[in-house]
Amino acid sequence: MPLAPVDLSLIGQVLAADLYTEQGILLLGQNTTITAAHVILLQKQRVREVDIIQSLTEGTGKEVSSQLFQLEADSETVAAYVQALDKTRLLFDELTVSGAPSLDHFSSIFFDVAEKSTKHLGLFRNLYVLEGADSYTYRHSLNVGILCSLIARLMKWDEERVAFMGTAGFLHDIGKMRVPKEILLKPGKLSAEEFAIMKKHTVYGYEIIREMKGGSELLALCALLHHERLDGSGYPEQRKVDSIPIECQVLAVADMFDAICSDRVYKGRTSPFEAAQLLWKEACNGTLNVEIVAHFVRYIALLYVGAKARLSSGEEVEVILIHQDEPMRPLVRRMGEFLDLRHDRKLTIEKMIG
Ligand SMILES: [Fe+2]
Ligand SMILES: [Fe+2]
Structure with missing residues (x-):
């Protein structure tokens, strides 16, 4: 089991064994998820290193593929999705080691699976029957890309814009690759400080796409502004209706839908019907675009x-x-x-x- 130094990087890690003081008093039990308060406690007790369970990974995708193969009869489409998931993991992870790959690398992964899943709706339906958090960030990226191109079609946008929206959805959370893993993968709720760091994925995403060969300003803005809300309650710039491009408004709807349907933290999920209901409520409260939500909700229900x-x-x-x-x-x-x-x-x- 790996030994980790007692500092703030421990937050979110899980203890591999019970931890005692020199006097034999139990400090923290096995399987405790370390919080900032725990780190302070350990430092006060002059504990320098602790045994942790190596759990900070998004999973290998095996769980996803075995569930999908059981659920879906069309193995060719499932194989395309699982393969795209593997390639997404590799390419996104590459970002943390080297610079931003060119946009072509992303497009070549995405378009085949997007086309297959919009033609073969069985796969699309089953994406929201999957259990567990395996490969969440990569899966979320693929799903939001597929949803964005779907909404663009429902809005009767031309093929070029449909393709643009697919890419924008696929890359919207790419900035998360620069968020520390202990925050990105933390099981449970984030503290206010951690959430402030997590919010920076929008700005990181903008920067990464601007650096990317083939990336455009609008594509980068989609990463920057996908958490903005029409009433100014979003982040990072608290923009309002007119200053949020329509593409980002589409992205906000797709992103929220997928996030609600595949809740990573609680590992429970909300059904697409309940998620659609929540989107509708948001639209009525003035945070999401009513026209986009109306098109989308009806389509999802019919599916x-x-x-x-x-x-x-x-x-x-x-x-x-x-x-x-x-x-x-x-x-x-x-x-x-x-x-x-x-x-x-x-x-x-x-x-x-x-
Ligand atoms: Fe995001
Ligand atoms: Fe997202």
Whole structure:
């Protein structure tokens, strides 16, 4: 087990064994996730090094591939996704060692899988049935790219802009590669200080894309401004409606949807129906673009017609019909009977199961 020095880089690491004072008093138990307060405590006790579990990795992608192969019959499309995931991991990690690769490297990974997944909707549906946090950042990048090109199509933008949005989505969080791993991969909630560091991924992303051969100002702005909100409540510049390019507004919707559906920290997930409901709420509160959300929410709901889901009551149902007025509350079949979720408002679709 690796020994790590007792300093702030320990935050977020997990102890491999119980830790005692010289007098034999238990200081911290095995499997404790180290916080800043723990570091201070250890330093006061003059502990110089501790045994940690080497856990700061995003996973190998094996978990993702075995789940996808079980869920999805079209093995060619699954193989394309898994391969793209591997290449994304390599290329993103390369950034931490050498400079920014040229934009072509990213495009060659992304476009094949984006095309396959928009044609083969089964894969797209199953992306939100996956369990666990394996390869989260890379998966999130691929998924947001796919979602962004999808929204651009729904908005009837031309092919050039559709391709641009795919790349913008794929690269929007690339700045996270410059955020320390102990913050990026910390299990549990970030402290205020850690969150302030995490927020810098927007500025880092802008810088990386500006350095990239083939990267444009608008592409870099998409990384910089994807956490801005129309009412000025976002970051890093608290911009408002008119000063946020429409491309960044699309990105904000796709990013929020994927983040809600595949929550890394709590390892539980929210169903696409619940996520769509949350996006709609955000749009009504004036933070997201209403037109973009309306297009997207309706499409997502229609995509899941025929899918199996679990309700908040624990019952398994099949999605039968999407209503025009409230796409997020469809008609479902429970055993032999139909249930209109517009009327049973206490019930929600908690999880997609196939
Ligand atoms: Fe982000
Ligand atoms: Fe993101």
